[in-house]
Amino acid sequence: RTVYVNGEYLPEADAKISIFDRGFLMADGVYEVTSVLDGKLLDFAGHSKRLARSLGELDMALPIEMDDLLEVHRELVRLNDINEGMIYLQVTRGAPSDRDFAFPDPDETPSTIVLFTQNKPGLADTPVAKKGIKVISIEDIRWGRRDIKTIQLLYPSMGKMMAKKAGVDDAWMVEDGMVTEGTSNNAYIVKNGKIITRHLGTEILAGITRNAVLRFAEEAQMTVEERSFTIAEAQDADEAFVTSASTFVMPVVEIDGAQVGAGVPGPVAVRLREIYLEESRKAAI
Ligand code: PLP
Numbered sequence: 542r543t544v545y546v547n548g549e550y551l552p553e554a555d556a557k558i559s560i561f562d563r564g565f566l567m568a569d570g571v572y573e574v575t576s577v578l579d580g581k582l583l584d585f586a587g588h589s590k591r592l593a594r595s596l597g598e599l600d601m602a603l604p605i606e607m608d609d610l611l612e613v614h615r616e617l618v619r620l621n622d623i624n625e626g627m628i629y630l631q632v633t634r635g636a637p638s639d640r641d642f643a644f645p646d647p648d649e650t651p652s653t654i655v656l657f658t659q660n661k662p663g664l665a666d667t668p669v670a671k672k673g674i675k676v677i678s679i680e681d682i683r684w685g686r687r688d689i690k691t692i693q694l695l696y697p698s699m700g701k702m703m704a705k706k707a708g709v710d711d712a713w714m715v716e717d718g719m720v721t722e723g724t725s726n727n728a729y730i731v732k733n734g735k736i737i738t739r740h741l742g743t744e745i746l747a748g749i750t751r752n753a754v755l756r757f758a759e760e761a762q763m764t765v766e767e768r769s770f771t772i773a774e775a776q777d778a779d780e781a782f783v784t785s786a787s788t789f790v791m792p793v794v795e796i797d798g799a800q801v802g803a804g805v806p807g808p809v810a811v812r813l814r815e816i817y818l819e820e821s822r823k824a825a826i
Pocket of ligand 1: 746785
């Protein structure tokens with residue numbers, strides 16, 4: 542693979558980051574994952590906008606012009622011959638000369654930027670979407686600024702492992718009795734034709750896919766209600782699904798051992814996946 546590190550395109554084996562990098566020592570960084578279909582980027586504008594917001598919330602600078610980011614993404618797609626897959630981008634607060642809790646002076650310590658590709662042939666047509674996934678619920682014990690897309694992913698990783706151990710695919714996190722989101726996706730239920738998903742706030746990440754899917758749903762005259770819901774309500778729903786840049790719209794067919802609806806992907810989730818893929822492909826750049 543050819544990767545991008547601080548202005549250079551390099552073979553992955555030659556890419557180097559300092560051991561003092563605050564991303565490595567303190568998870569002091571933010572990231573974005575942009576999907577590639579037909580060799581083109583999905584919703585690049587949405588991802589760059591959220592990146593700018595995450596950086597702003599943490600007083601971190603982007604070490605490259607925002608306008609040049611698109612070109613770096615495109616060049617990596619070209620160099621690695623990606624037809625379907627993802628581009629991972631990470632910016633950290635850089636590598637000061639020693640470990641210190643206080644932020645370094647940004648004039649002396651430029652932030653670090655890294656991008657790499659993940660080749661995933663068959664991503665859009667995955668058989669998993671035809672079967673749906675199963676989830677368990679776990680307590681949401683993450684920090685309080687989940688609206689910032691930071692690289693602190695230890696608890697979501699632990700959640701994935703808890704799911705694996707339970708023999709299922711993913712976990713939905715619950716705080717004060719209400720579902721926040723999945724380990725790496727936004728959570729939805731469908732009841733009597735109405736799409737219900739948690740309202741935005743500091744408790745969840747504003748998914749780029751969520752934004753697009755809700756827009757497409759409204760354009761297709763579907764009703765959307767943005768509010769929180771419980772696991773019991775989800776188990777009793779007609780359908781459930783999750784959205785993320787890398788899974789698009791993914792049906793959920795079981796929650797904590799209880800079958801959702803008929804236990805197969807529901808018509809709303811299937812339809813939204815089709816619309817999302819079709820419209821995103823059309824708008825890809
Ligand atoms: N929520 C969390 C916690 C995530 O990590 C992600 C994606 O990684 C999402 C939601 C979905 O966001 P997006 O649709 O922008 O991929």
